[in-house]
Amino acid sequence: MRDTTTYGTADARWALEARGLGKRYRRRWALKDCTFRVPAGRIAALVGPNGAGKSTLLNLATRLAEPSAGELRIFGAPADAPGTMGRWAYLGQDKPLFKRFTVEQTLRMGRELNPGWDQRAAERIVRSGQVPLDARVETLSGGQRTRLAFALAFGKRPELLLLDEPMADLDPVARDEIGSLLLSEAAEHGTTVLMSSHLLSEIEDMCDYLVVLAEGRVRMAGEADELVPMHTLVTGVTEEDALPAALNAHTVIEVRTSGRHFTALVRRQGPLQGPWQLTEPGMEEVLLAYLRSPGAPALLSPTAVPGHREESAA
Numbered sequence: 001m002r003d004t005t006t007y008g009t010a011d012a013r014w015a016l017e018a019r020g021l022g023k024r025y026r027r028r029w030a031l032k033d034c035t036f037r038v039p040a041g042r043i044a045a046l047v048g049p050n051g052a053g054k055s056t057l058l059n060l061a062t063r064l065a066e067p068s069a070g071e072l073r074i075f076g077a078p079a080d081a082p083g084t085m086g087r088w089a090y091l092g093q094d095k096p097l098f099k100r101f102t103v104e105q106t107l108r109m110g111r112e113l114n115p116g117w118d119q120r121a122a123e124r125i126v127r128s129g130q131v132p133l134d135a136r137v138e139t140l141s142g143g144q145r146t147r148l149a150f151a152l153a154f155g156k157r158p159e160l161l162l163l164d165e166p167m168a169d170l171d172p173v174a175r176d177e178i179g180s181l182l183l184s185e186a187a188e189h190g191t192t193v194l195m196s197s198h199l200l201s202e203i204e205d206m207c208d209y210l211v212v213l214a215e216g217r218v219r220m221a222g223e224a225d226e227l228v229p230m231h232t233l234v235t236g237v238t239e240e241d242a243l244p245a246a247l248n249a250h251t252v253i254e255v256r257t258s259g260r261h262f263t264a265l266v267r268r269q270g271p272l273q274g275p276w277q278l279t280e281p282g283m284e285e286v287l288l289a290y291l292r293s294p295g296a297p298a299l300l301s302p303t304a305v306p307g308h309r310e311e312s313a314a
């Protein structure tokens with residue numbers, strides 16, 4: 001039996017906190033030794049290549065799967081503690097809705113199943129997308145269904161919204177609309193969002209916190225504003241067909257060469273001095289480099305390390 005008594009109000013500042021979290025399917029670890037946290041109120045991206053463990057992490061948070069190791073806390077309480085389930089809403093790619101229900105009946109079901117239901121918010125979301133209340137779900141377009149699924153999720157008034165590539169099947173216009181809707185609803189209610197996505201431009205536009213997974217492990221986690229500026233793109237000429245030795249003082253995440261020229265994304269460990277051209281990478285460039293280099297040393301900003309200066313998230 002797990003301890004459900006030790007969490008207090010201070011811990012609730014962390015929407016998610018994983019310590020040594022792991023999930024094994026037969027002999028293979030889908031998620032291993034994951035330790036990170038996400039402060040409440042952030043729009044966090046969950047990024048990683050196919051098979052990195054993103055859905056597994058969301059399944060552990062939503063209790064669709066049980067951890068094989070470690071623990072996961074949601075607002076300071078174990079994910080399986082009584083009462084935790086009412087604090088989050090989950091939206092996956094498949095968006096299970098009853099096809100024969102009308103939009104209105106779907107919202108009524110949301111109201112009947114959820115004690116804290118916010119009918120006004122749910123209706124505002126469907127109406128702002130011109131989704132007719134009397135239309136049957138089976139007649140809605142993919143974008144309209146996604147909007148209805150968002151209305152169900154936000155109507156629950158969750159403190160934490162967990163999204164597994166919810167916009168993957170939308171066209172660019174619908175994606176932009178739903179993205180704006182998500183940001184404005186989350187800002188209005190102070191909702192924490194953890195959103196898995198493969199679209200780096202979408203992440204750069206929407207997210208202020210990053211959790212990067214590769215091969216089941218956390219490769220990077222923390223405030224985007226802290227993590228991205230720790231990196232520099234270095235362009236120069238190789239020395240004897242290799243990266244200049246002076247760069248070894250830094251953490252080289254990724255190197256690409258073309259003839260005698262190299263471009264390296266490095267995590268600075270001090271001043272960068274040499275006959276090189278230095279540029280500041282954007283979030284997308286940093287994420288791409290980490291996604292292409294799953295073996296790169298992990299990077300967690302202090303906010304993302306459980307137990308580290310708790311006051312830093314305030």
Ligand SMILES: Nc1ncnc2c1ncn2[C@@H]1O[C@H](COP(=O)(O)OP(=O)(O)OP(=O)(O)O)[C@@H](O)[C@H]1O
Pocket residue numbers: 025029030048049050051052053054055056057
């Ligand atoms: N129910 C399961 N049984 C066995 N293996 C599983 C199961 N679910 C996931 N896995 C394995 O765990 C690993 C992580 O899968 P997961 O779906 O979490 O990755 P993902 O990052 O969400 O990938 P994608 O971007 O493709 O959706 C994969 O190797 C996958 O095959």
